[in-house]
Amino acid sequence: MAQPRQTPPVKRVHIKTFGCQMNEYDSERMAEALGTAGYLPADDAAEADLVILNTCHIREKAADKVYSELGRMRLAKEARRREGRDTLIAVAGCVAQAEGQEIIARAPVVDLVVGPQSYHRLAALVAEAEAGGKGLVATDFPAEDKFAHLPQRARQRSKPSAFITVQEGCDKFCTFCVVPYTRGAEYSRAPSEIVAEAERLAAQEACEITLLGQNVNAYHGRGPDGQSWNLARLLRRLAELPSIARLRFTTSHPLDMDDELIALFGEEPKLMPYLHLPFQSGSDRILKAMNRKHTVADYEAVIAKVRTVRPDIALSTDIIVGFPGETDSDFADTMALAERARFAQAFTFKYSARPGTPAASFAGQVPEAAKHERLRRLQSLIDTHRRAFDLAAVGRRLPVLFEAKGRKPGQVAGRSPYLQPVYIEGPATLIGRIAPVDILAASPNSLTGVIKSGFEWREPVQAAE
């Protein structure tokens, strides 16, 4: 007699993502790779057969935070085991790359450690762990192109705004940064691969694409014509895709802001007027100790050129206070540069040593109290400029890309060209569309407005100002 066919049990994966947009992108790609291996997403770790912590090494005490998260995972795993269910635990991301085998030694609950360069091997590694493999570690920098070995992007939740990693790793070796050690040498994907990925995202209703890379403007992919394409050329090619209305890129290094890329801000309407350009310190002496390879004058020359071609641009930056050896006078130089540059947004950090980086062993570590006070003063200055930038939008009509429902019922949330969050009262049918919004007010972290009177909400439209 024929046996009834057994349906394989549904397996679920929960990915908890820490840190930057590149980690968010990586988590999506990992979910897609595991989807082809039969794993469906789980919103709750307690329901998952596989839990992945996609970690970030940028923040202070990143590894400690991962170990305390793993302590909680161990308890959850034991609870599931008492119900007769097993859970595999994987650690991915930059802490996985930096700590490697050490994670298994300190947290034996972990079944698998996988670094960012090995995600194309994730499904095979998970299968090995399911078959009883213990303490698997994949943190080498393989010679093959991991992107070419990841499955093609499958249909997923449609999102109006999507990320594509185009470049990974960094050769700059700033003395405070772990990226060259955790993400490896600079690598650029081929333009044809990126364009194909953008076309697939556009078919899934994405109309804004942000190109990601640790040093994205150092992009130099080999084009179909055999030539090396820079970021400007890649952006121009992507701007030809009719369904893509907005392009952005992040994060850039001042030295790699070539004239062609700067000019594009004035030439290509799809390139949004927003540039994230870290300067880190306003003191040449500290920039040298950081091995940033640029001076304050270099930085200011770049932003002056950018503002010449796009005077309204929203400039954003990263700044570190309390780098080893930073004096009150160095910090005053940082404040002065921030005052001159008037950033629309800035990410400010107290220096904290990353194990394995040169600056971790530099003399002249700055006391915590001094770092704290400098950060407070800098943030207060940055807030003043950010507020002034937002207030300047009041009374203007801005095209807003709506991305999600707002926090309050009946509200939808979107982004202005300058990446400001914008809230309006309106229907969810606006999500995924660009519509003209009259900005009425600026609150500390967002803008509010109303849709231009007479705008037809139901028509598919890519409206300009």
Ligand code: SF4
């Ligand atoms: S350029 Fe950026 S990613 Fe590269 S080492 Fe410096 S801070 Fe790190």
